[in-house]
Amino acid sequence: MADMKNAVATPGQGGFDVGAALKESGKAAFVAGLLGLPLLALKADNFGSKLGLVYRWDALFIAIAAVFVGRFLLILLSGRQKKSEGGVFAAFGKGIHSNMALIGLAGLVIGVLLPVVYPDRYVIYIATTFMIYVMLGWGLNIVVGLAGLLDLGYVAFYAVGAYSYALIASQFGWSFWVVLPLAGLFAAFFGVILGFPVLRLRGDYLAIVTLGFGEIIRVILINWTDFTGGPNGISGIPPITFFGLPFKNGDHGTFASFFGIAHSPVQRIIFLYFVILTLATLTNLFTQRMRKLPVGRAWEALREDEIACRSLGINPTNIKLSAFALGAMFGGFAGSFFSVRAGFVSPESFTFIESAVILAIVVLGGMGSQLGVVIAAFFVVILPEVFREFEEYRMLLFGLAMMVIMVWRPNGLLSFREPTIRLHPKKESA
Amino acid sequence: MLFHDLTRPGTDEIKVSDDSLLEIEHVTMRFGGLVAIDDLSFTARKKEITALIGPNGAGKTTVFNCITGFYKPTVGRVMLTHPRKGRYYLERMEGFKIAQQADVARTFQNIRLFPRMSVLENLIVAQHNALMKASAFSFAGLLFMNRYAKAEKEAVERAKYWLNKVGLYDRADWDAGNLPYGDQRRLEICRAMCIQPAVLCLDEPAAGLNPRESLELNELLLGIRDHEGVGILLIEHDMSVVMQISDHVVVLDHGRKISDGTPEFVRNDPTVIKAYLGESEDEDLPQTVKNDLARNAGKDV
Numbered sequence: 001m002a003d004m005k006n007a008v009a010t011p012g013q014g015g016f017d018v019g020a021a022l023k024e025s026g027k028a029a030f031v032a033g034l035l036g037l038p039l040l041a042l043k044a045d046n047f048g049s050k051l052g053l054v055y056r057w058d059a060l061f062i063a064i065a066a067v068f069v070g071r072f073l074l075i076l077l078s079g080r081q082k083k084s085e086g087g088v089f090a091a092f093g094k095g096i097h098s099n100m101a102l103i104g105l106a107g108l109v110i111g112v113l114l115p116v117v118y119p120d121r122y123v124i125y126i127a128t129t130f131m132i133y134v135m136l137g138w139g140l141n142i143v144v145g146l147a148g149l150l151d152l153g154y155v156a157f158y159a160v161g162a163y164s165y166a167l168i169a170s171q172f173g174w175s176f177w178v179v180l181p182l183a184g185l186f187a188a189f190f191g192v193i194l195g196f197p198v199l200r201l202r203g204d205y206l207a208i209v210t211l212g213f214g215e216i217i218r219v220i221l222i223n224w225t226d227f228t229g230g231p232n233g234i235s236g237i238p239p240i241t242f243f244g245l246p247f248k249n250g251d252h253g254t255f256a257s258f259f260g261i262a263h264s265p266v267q268r269i270i271f272l273y274f275v276i277l278t279l280a281t282l283t284n285l286f287t288q289r290m291r292k293l294p295v296g297r298a299w300e301a302l303r304e305d306e307i308a309c310r311s312l313g314i315n316p317t318n319i320k321l322s323a324f325a326l327g328a329m330f331g332g333f334a335g336s337f338f339s340v341r342a343g344f345v346s347p348e349s350f351t352f353i354e355s356a357v358i359l360a361i362v363v364l365g366g367m368g369s370q371l372g373v374v375i376a377a378f379f380v381v382i383l384p385e386v387f388r389e390f391e392e393y394r395m396l397l398f399g400l401a402m403m404v405i406m407v408w409r410p411n412g413l414l415s416f417r418e419p420t421i422r423l424h425p426k427k428e429s430a
Numbered sequence: 431m432l433f434h435d436l437t438r439p440g441t442d443e444i445k446v447s448d449d450s451l452l453e454i455e456h457v458t459m460r461f462g463g464l465v466a467i468d469d470l471s472f473t474a475r476k477k478e479i480t481a482l483i484g485p486n487g488a489g490k491t492t493v494f495n496c497i498t499g500f501y502k503p504t505v506g507r508v509m510l511t512h513p514r515k516g517r518y519y520l521e522r523m524e525g526f527k528i529a530q531q532a533d534v535a536r537t538f539q540n541i542r543l544f545p546r547m548s549v550l551e552n553l554i555v556a557q558h559n560a561l562m563k564a565s566a567f568s569f570a571g572l573l574f575m576n577r578y579a580k581a582e583k584e585a586v587e588r589a590k591y592w593l594n595k596v597g598l599y600d601r602a603d604w605d606a607g608n609l610p611y612g613d614q615r616r617l618e619i620c621r622a623m624c625i626q627p628a629v630l631c632l633d634e635p636a637a638g639l640n641p642r643e644s645l646e647l648n649e650l651l652l653g654i655r656d657h658e659g660v661g662i663l664l665i666e667h668d669m670s671v672v673m674q675i676s677d678h679v680v681v682l683d684h685g686r687k688i689s690d691g692t693p694e695f696v697r698n699d700p701t702v703i704k705a706y707l708g709e710s711e712d713e714d715l716p717q718t719v720k721n722d723l724a725r726n727a728g729k730d731v
Contacts, residue, residue: 286572289571289572290568290572292571293565293568293571293572293578294558294561294562294565294568294571295562295567295568296568297547297551297554297555297558298555298558300544300546300547300551300555301544301547301555301558304543304544304545304546304547305542305543305544305545307500307538307542308538308542308543308544309526309555310499310500310525310526310529311498311529311535311536311538311542311622312529312535312555312556312558312621312622312625313526313527313528313529313530313531313558313559313625314526314530314555314558314559315526315530316526417546417605419547419548419550419551419603420551421548421550421551421554421582421586422548422550422602422603423550423586423590423593423599423602423603424600424602424603
């Protein structure tokens, strides 16, 4: 805000100092050279039985040149950005926010049309994974983004949902559609169980306890072998059915025969995709509606100032527990979808890194922003897939992308908050 | 003697006059060895502005925290006679219930708004309990039922009323944190009024206000007393506010009550002057303080 005002107040100061930029770029290139010398230029290699050094001066030179040019361009671009009232991205963000409903609808249409346009196994598979993370991000957004309770153990609820379906379906043979609400309820119950001991904690302390909770659930899953199958997990989980009609080859009572079409394995995958698309959309609609209701507003008020909430007669216990329970419920839904899709669950799928990825999606997107979660999930889930051909550099690029985003938009991609209720109509050019 | 009334509740009616709103009886608050309030008793009456003054560290904010449930008094009783609902013993109630059930509203010395929520949202959050009831714990709202829409509309109307009163109507959609300081103070008072309180506790509402804003504040508070009929309990350092608008002043020093009465009485009370200015009254005082004293003494309400 202040930066913007300064930029507006002094429009003449956008002059670009080439000398300083070159000097700055030179410094960056020098550091790159220092780092690159051992990392890039020298490579240990086998010469027959001996170990020797291979010199790759060309690689070092390319790296230094790339850093020099990159740094120079960055200075050039940021100089330009200041001139145009807060930068291109701020204007872009404003554009996004004035057309939020339209963008949401367009996103949904694209989501629905995707399997029609690309009925490709791989594409649908990735899109399904993407939607799982979007849904998890939206679920965690209730706890972290709205209620402001930093939760590092969100994966525990995902695990509860997954194991709920895996156990109930493989033991009692209940259908996915019956178990889904149950899994949500179980997860919500665990949300409340976690919520009680952490009611008085905030910030770092809360994060540590939730982290511990996530680990407790995972360790229980590993060690309670009789119940959960231990480290081997549970396999042979019944696959999803089309409301009772299984996706398999057969003349009677299958999806294909019922609709009179030929059986294809991709049908199940596409159906799964639509299930998660529906679940995620419901999560989003629920959260959007919740923000306009007393409980949702109290979540945000609690994030802003708990003491003020008390002074207004808001019961912080109920509000926190409701945030934990509802956030956990959506984690549970997503978990039970995860297990019906994979057909196999094991504690390995519910490690801390999963929690970290989901939290990264929420933080990267801009706390509390629903669209931000989608964009961030794209970066976190799709980008590593796109970079698959870079092999071992893939995670390096992923980390780089994350860093760039956080330097560029420290409050997340879309950190703009739209009031839940307005007294005056929105002005076009605020 | 101390718990006389608790053991024989019938005696309440005889002792308490009809217009008493908040009765602090023999309240003592200890933090370990430190006695922050020492056997304090006073009464705030309905439709009056009661000011609580005293030098820094006298225990004024501690009294507020005891009344509004942020602390539990070590000894003593805090009794509220609610004009619409009857009697509450605040020292026995859980913190948030004092605001929720007994309708005791408060503001804070260092403003506590919800900075990243809009001005209007701040006022609507204040009506949380009414809206929760109307929306059946938000379920009715989730199902888009009419009763929630109606309740929300009423809440917005109440918010509008207060926004108009303090001239924040045009800035209703601003983030509360972006308002100027004086407006934030006023908004906090509006937010407290939106819970429709029986008693409004203001912790230094004039701190940091310029003289003009301070005058506007006086009008606002007198309006709340006269038109809304809400009793106000006020902590204030700004003597121009205290002397001009309060009906009743209680002076604390080191956790004890040293004076209690009308503004004129308190102003001329030698113990008060001693507490504020020290033992030797004339010789050692700097000229500016003497001037202040003379000015205050000459000022009539």
